[in-house]
């Protein structure tokens with residue numbers, strides 16, 4: 001997870017493993033349809049002993065990205081448990097899910113296509129979008145995060161529209177302007193007979 005975020009946010013790759021302790025945070029700015037939009041990326045720890053700290057940061061996520069190693073079947077199996085943990089803190093109806101297979105550079109095309117079948121099944125079960133990436137080569141990393149930004153932007157706009165329409169339904173609309181205001185841009189001339 002850390003390598004994936006570092007590839008996208010800093011365009012770097014470090015092959016030395018440093019476990020995330022608790023949680024790390026990055027912010028990336030986008031412009032979607034000309035509108036500035038920031039994505040906060042919370043990189044939570046995968047090691048069992050730090051899980052308890054990490055899980056306190058799951059709440060309120062707009063998108064959940066579950067990452068596994070495409071060369072490790074057990075890590076794909078484990079994604080169901082990660083999803084269950086993340087959904088304890090979130091309403092599944094309000095969250096966008098991604099299943100991401102990492103380290104694609106380490107698998108041969110034959111190995112990859114075997115694994116892809118299983119990953120697509122799991123993704124379908126989860127109702128998640130599946131992406132395979134390599135943080136080492138950068139394959140698919142930018143496209144993946146742009147997709148996350150596009151879908152979270154869309155869900156923010158929809159949520160804002162819903163809040164707006166709820167306000168309109170409950171409100172009473174007072175019309176306070178007098179007739180003359182309505183014609184400000186083109187004042188009516190008095191008919192000749194009244195002058």
Ligand SMILES: Nc1nc2c(ncn2[C@@H]2O[C@H](COP(=O)(O)OP(=O)(O)OP(=O)(O)O)[C@@H](O)[C@H]2O)c(=O)[nH]1
Pocket residue numbers: 001002003004014015016017018019020021044045046047102103104105106133134135136137
């Ligand atoms: N070849 C290859 N190695 C990778 C790739 N992504 C990560 N690694 C290596 O895998 C190890 C773990 O990567 P991290 O990104 O730190 O894993 P993590 O999920 O953040 O781990 P935790 O912080 O413990 O949750 C590191 O040694 C990385 O160099 C990749 O795309 N290709």
